[in-house]
Amino acid sequence: MDQKQGILYGVGVGPGDPELLTVKAVRVIREADVVAAPNTGTSRAALDIVQDYIAGKPILDCPSPMHRDRAAAKAAYARTAEDICALLERGKTVAMLTLGDPTVYSTYMYVHRLVEEKGYEARVIPGVPSFCAAAAALGTPLCEGKERLLIIPAGYEGLEESLDVEANKVLMKAGRSITELQDLLRRRGELDRASLAANCGMEGETLYPHFADMDDPTGYFSIVIVRDKD
Amino acid sequence: MDQKQGILYGVGVGPGDPELLTVKAVRVIREADVVAAPNTGTSRAALDIVQDYIAGKPILDCPSPMHRDRAAAKAAYARTAEDICALLERGKTVAMLTLGDPTVYSTYMYVHRLVEEKGYEARVIPGVPSFCAAAAALGTPLCEGKERLLIIPAGYEGLEESLDVEANKVLMKAGRSITELQDLLRRRGELDRASLAANCGMEGETLYPHFADMDDPTGYFSIVIVRDKD
Numbered sequence: 001m002d003q004k005q006g007i008l009y010g011v012g013v014g015p016g017d018p019e020l021l022t023v024k025a026v027r028v029i030r031e032a033d034v035v036a037a038p039n040t041g042t043s044r045a046a047l048d049i050v051q052d053y054i055a056g057k058p059i060l061d062c063p064s065p066m067h068r069d070r071a072a073a074k075a076a077y078a079r080t081a082e083d084i085c086a087l088l089e090r091g092k093t094v095a096m097l098t099l100g101d102p103t104v105y106s107t108y109m110y111v112h113r114l115v116e117e118k119g120y121e122a123r124v125i126p127g128v129p130s131f132c133a134a135a136a137a138l139g140t141p142l143c144e145g146k147e148r149l150l151i152i153p154a155g156y157e158g159l160e161e162s163l164d165v166e167a168n169k170v171l172m173k174a175g176r177s178i179t180e181l182q183d184l185l186r187r188r189g190e191l192d193r194a195s196l197a198a199n200c201g202m203e204g205e206t207l208y209p210h211f212a213d214m215d216d217p218t219g220y221f222s223i224v225i226v227r228d229k230d
Numbered sequence: 231m232d233q234k235q236g237i238l239y240g241v242g243v244g245p246g247d248p249e250l251l252t253v254k255a256v257r258v259i260r261e262a263d264v265v266a267a268p269n270t271g272t273s274r275a276a277l278d279i280v281q282d283y284i285a286g287k288p289i290l291d292c293p294s295p296m297h298r299d300r301a302a303a304k305a306a307y308a309r310t311a312e313d314i315c316a317l318l319e320r321g322k323t324v325a326m327l328t329l330g331d332p333t334v335y336s337t338y339m340y341v342h343r344l345v346e347e348k349g350y351e352a353r354v355i356p357g358v359p360s361f362c363a364a365a366a367a368l369g370t371p372l373c374e375g376k377e378r379l380l381i382i383p384a385g386y387e388g389l390e391e392s393l394d395v396e397a398n399k400v401l402m403k404a405g406r407s408i409t410e411l412q413d414l415l416r417r418r419g420e421l422d423r424a425s426l427a428a429n430c431g432m433e434g435e436t437l438y439p440h441f442a443d444m445d446d447p448t449g450y451f452s453i454v455i456v457r458d459k460d
Contacts, residue, residue: 012362014252022358023256024249101358103365103372104379112369124366128252128331128356132242135333136354139342142333148392149334149381157376165395167380 006033006088008115009095010102012127013049016201016221020128021050028125029053032095034087036080038064038107046097060084060094064107077107081114088120101127105153105172131170134197134223137207143168147228156181163188163226171224178222182211185226193227236263236318238345239325240332242357243279246431246451250358251280258355259283262325264317266310268294268337276327290314290324294337307337311344318350331357335383335402361400364427364453367437373398377458386411393418393456401454408452412441420456428452 009028014020021029029035035054037047039061047059062080065073084094098108102124112122131151135142143149152162154173163169163184174181174196185191194211198204199221208214211224239258244250251259259265265284267277269291277289292310295303314324328338332354342352361381365372373379382392384403393399393414404411404426415421424441428434429451438444441454 012358012366015356017254019254019257020252020356022244022250022252024247026253027249101362101366101372103362103370105373105375106371109371109374116369122369124369126245126250126358126362126366128242128358129362132331132333132356132359136242136331136356139346139352139354140333141336141339142331143335143381143383144339145335146383146385146387148383150395150397151373151379151381153373153376153378155376162378165380 003091005120006090006092006094008084008088008112008120008122009093009125010108010112010122011095011097011125012101013046013097013099014128014201015100015130015133016049016199017133018049018052020133020201021053022125022127025125025127026053029095029097031093032057033092034058034060034094036060036062036084036094036096038062038097040064040066046099050097060087062096073107074110077110078114081111081118084111084115085118085120088115098127099130101129104129104151130200130221131172131223131225134200135225137197137200137205138195138209138225140195140209140225142170142225159184163190166228168228169226171226174222174224178214181224182214185211190226193229194224196222196224198222233321235350236320236322236324238314238318238342238350238352239323239355240338240342240352241325241327241355242331243276243327243329244358244431245330245360245363246279246429247363248279248282250363250431251283252355252357255355255357256283259325261323262287263322264288264290264324266290266292266314266324266326268292268327270294270296276329280327290317292326303337304340307340308344311341311348314341314345315348315350318345328357329360331359334359334381360430360451361402361453361455364430365455367427367430367435368425368439368455370425370439370455372400372455389414393420396458398458399456401456404452404454408444411454412444415441415456423457424454426452426454
């Protein structure tokens with residue numbers, strides 16, 4: 001039997017609110033034969049978001065270790081890519097979920113490349129990035145007119161140098177280091193221009209239009225926005 | 231009569247494809263009493279995108295001049311804010327449309343602030359920014375791992391200095407200057423790391439995974455992605 005190969009869709013499910021999936025993301029998930037869901041070992045956050053859209057659909061569990069052992073992580077993604085290719089070979093359509101947008105700090109693109117290299121078709125369905133949802137919840141623009149915007153990944157290597165760049169800044173996933181970040185911005189005289197959204201669109205959402213007002217460390221999914229000097 | 235005031239929603243309608251509105255954006259537009267639509271004089275692009283969702287709904291036309299006379303533009307936004315406040319005062323819910331995401335280079339936030347200053351409630355519904363849709367269409371990540379991402383607005387003042395920042399870059403709305411940009415990136419040895427999406431998700435979408443291959447100037451809504459040195 002000459003069976004048509006399936007297609008892999010990398011689907012951005014947005015920042016947390018199930019209503020912030022796009023119409024296209026919902027359709028692609030509903031039409032998929034299998035939903036592939038990253039699993040950090042303790043949570044499947046993307047899967048939780050789409051529960052209302054996947055009743056009864058088979059789930060492919062995709063181990064997605066968050067620790068810093070890059071070789072182990074790459075091996076896990078390679079196994080996921082193999083599992084997905086086996087489904088595509090059997091003509092199945094696979095929707096792999098990813099938080100926010102698939103092109104912004106997502107491991108999905110790693111799997112995407114592996115699947116393409118094996119000769120299968122893979123398509124990206126964009127989503128609302130977490131920083132857009134944070135700015136929306138705070139009611140603050142990320143960038144206007146001639147302002148540039150710098151997105152700084154979690155970990156913050158060389159953070160002072162990043163903060164020196166003339167631009168508005170988004171600091172992704174401020175977590176354990178949130179009070180240190182507050183201290184640093186205070187020392188630099190930038191704390192008054194900073195705001196914070198914790199667990200945006202999820203349970204325990206907390207908004208600080210003035211980051212200076214935050215007096216308890218917040219969750220993993222905090223986003224800090226620092227406006228540039230006027 | 232003691233009437234409850236209405237609420238203004240700034241609704242991101244995404245980059246062009248009507249399927250790339252969020253479920254929430256569609257609901258808010260459908261539930262609104264009035265849809266406010268920016269009008270540049272020659273186009274109402276955001277309104278075109280949502281045609282399927284607004285059958286029969288009253289439209290508030292919002293002149294949104296694109297020329298560089300900032301005083302004239304501000305006066306136009308102030309009139310829009312006044313028109314919207316008059317509706318809110320009568321208890322109407324207003325959904326003001328904006329391309330992409332409302333917090334990313336949108337004039338919506340200007341109207342949002344004016345409406346809040348007049349004592350009315352305004353909420354932002356995030357959307358898929360054009361650069362996420364461009365990266366998705368090109369199948370390229372915007373940022374991975376420890377990479378930073380710099381968003382550079384149209385106009386490109388101080389462009390060389392922006393390109394010197396150690397980060398992946400998004401150049402918004404490359405238009406008339408697209409061949410000059412190609413020349414500049416070639417001179418800097420960065421053209422091989424650049425890709426371009428023109429009219430993404432709209433009629434006339436054209437993708438150049440290799441910006442070097444582009445041999446005719448493209449439309450206003452072009453987005454260029456330049457990956458940083460490895």
